[in-house]
Amino acid sequence: MEGSTxxxxxxxxxxxxxxxHSVVEKCNEFFPGKGEAISQTWRRKQLEYSFLRQLMGxxxxxxxxxxxxxxxACAEQxxxxxxxxxxxxxxxxxxxxxxxEIEDVLSRLKDRKLAIFSNGSHDMLDPLVEQSGLGPLLDxxxxxxxxxxxxxxxxxxxxxxKKLNVKRDEVLLMSSNxxxxxxxxxxxxxxxxxxxxxxxxEELNLVPDSIYSDLNGILEWK
Amino acid sequence: MEGSTxxxxxxxxxxxxxxxHSVVEKCNEFFPGKGEAISQTWRRKQLEYSFLRQLMGxxxxxxxxxxxxxxxACAEQxxxxxxxxxxxxxxxxxxxxxxxEIEDVLSRLKDRKLAIFSNGSHDMLDPLVEQSGLGPLLDxxxxxxxxxxxxxxxxxxxxxxKKLNVKRDEVLLMSSNxxxxxxxxxxxxxxxxxxxxxxxxEELNLVPDSIYSDLNGILEWK
Numbered sequence: 001m002e003g004s005t006x007x008x009x010x011x012x013x014x015x016x017x018x019x020x021h022s023v024v025e026k027c028n029e030f031f032p033g034k035g036e037a038i039s040q041t042w043r044r045k046q047l048e049y050s051f052l053r054q055l056m057g058x059x060x061x062x063x064x065x066x067x068x069x070x071x072x073a074c075a076e077q078x079x080x081x082x083x084x085x086x087x088x089x090x091x092x093x094x095x096x097x098x099x100x101e102i103e104d105v106l107s108r109l110k111d112r113k114l115a116i117f118s119n120g121s122h123d124m125l126d127p128l129v130e131q132s133g134l135g136p137l138l139d140x141x142x143x144x145x146x147x148x149x150x151x152x153x154x155x156x157x158x159x160x161x162k163k164l165n166v167k168r169d170e171v172l173l174m175s176s177n178x179x180x181x182x183x184x185x186x187x188x189x190x191x192x193x194x195x196x197x198x199x200x201x202e203e204l205n206l207v208p209d210s211i212y213s214d215l216n217g218i219l220e221w222k
Numbered sequence: 223m224e225g226s227t228x229x230x231x232x233x234x235x236x237x238x239x240x241x242x243h244s245v246v247e248k249c250n251e252f253f254p255g256k257g258e259a260i261s262q263t264w265r266r267k268q269l270e271y272s273f274l275r276q277l278m279g280x281x282x283x284x285x286x287x288x289x290x291x292x293x294x295a296c297a298e299q300x301x302x303x304x305x306x307x308x309x310x311x312x313x314x315x316x317x318x319x320x321x322x323e324i325e326d327v328l329s330r331l332k333d334r335k336l337a338i339f340s341n342g343s344h345d346m347l348d349p350l351v352e353q354s355g356l357g358p359l360l361d362x363x364x365x366x367x368x369x370x371x372x373x374x375x376x377x378x379x380x381x382x383x384k385k386l387n388v389k390r391d392e393v394l395l396m397s398s399n400x401x402x403x404x405x406x407x408x409x410x411x412x413x414x415x416x417x418x419x420x421x422x423x424e425e426l427n428l429v430p431d432s433i434y435s436d437l438n439g440i441l442e443w444k
Contacts, residue, residue, distance in 0.1 A: 075422035200297035
């Protein structure tokens, strides 16, 4: 724990503060019995497409990528995609539920800089944060879309510290995504992996500084 | 079909010529009943780690990555990893079986430049090609390790055309990996997706020129 030197607490959004699988119910309305499978593939391809577009140098916003991933998920599951379905499910993505401990944890850290830093574009993040009511608890909502560099590139994390005017070793980054923790560690952040699903540590020689099962654990860094 | 202008036929290795899941049997010997699951995760994390290391600018060879992915797969499946197991299973990776149509298809194309182009490093590829007996049917075995740029970056595909001394529109790239086809198309190759598993086309606005269920289809490009 090096809490005393931490000036900024940076939170990943999708999977960390917000439950991406809270769309399952709505998916089941459109595609009875297939909601779980569609939601899983939707998330998997969303991540894969962000990585691939970054690797190919062929950037599109996370909004576009998320729509594309949904289309793939429908095709994979033999579920009929339509513009109407896409609109309804993307609307649901702007209303993802947040995990129950979030408000309490954020409110206990209010003497520090608190920011969301996400691959999501502002057209996704801003409505999501607004409907969640978490906005007043946060100092900044930072999107990689400003620099068009997806996490886990070093350029993406660099953007976050520029926006917050802090040094990399003054940051604790929290994410439930192992690849994000690896990227943040590689960049030089302190890292806390919110391992909500009890997964193994990624084998990338970039071990998280702390591992917690939910966000309450990070209060140790205060 | 623009077969007459194709000077080089470039084949992806893993999944396209060689069946990465031919390790299942050996996995089952070490981890009874878990072979299929370990093999699936092993491949999934192998790809993910190549993407992530490229994105982070933190290159390691495909040999190293493949070992790391196996370690993760064991942890995920609650299977006890040991150095001895790793050695045995990595040895198996140098003996992957190739798909039954390969020899016939390659021998019918012998008037063209034929090359393997793979994310695999030579310490993996060369023994694999040698034991398969496919070597005499190929002009080149090209590894991205020469430039330390994983597919699907444009720099990786650039390396292949430099090695073969051809222009990008003189190439047909064949891969069973949708992300490889997307990257190749993005670079300007002609592409034939060997869709061995009946998957949907990737939603990346980079549609393959041809889609075949196995490699026999590419003879149309002759």
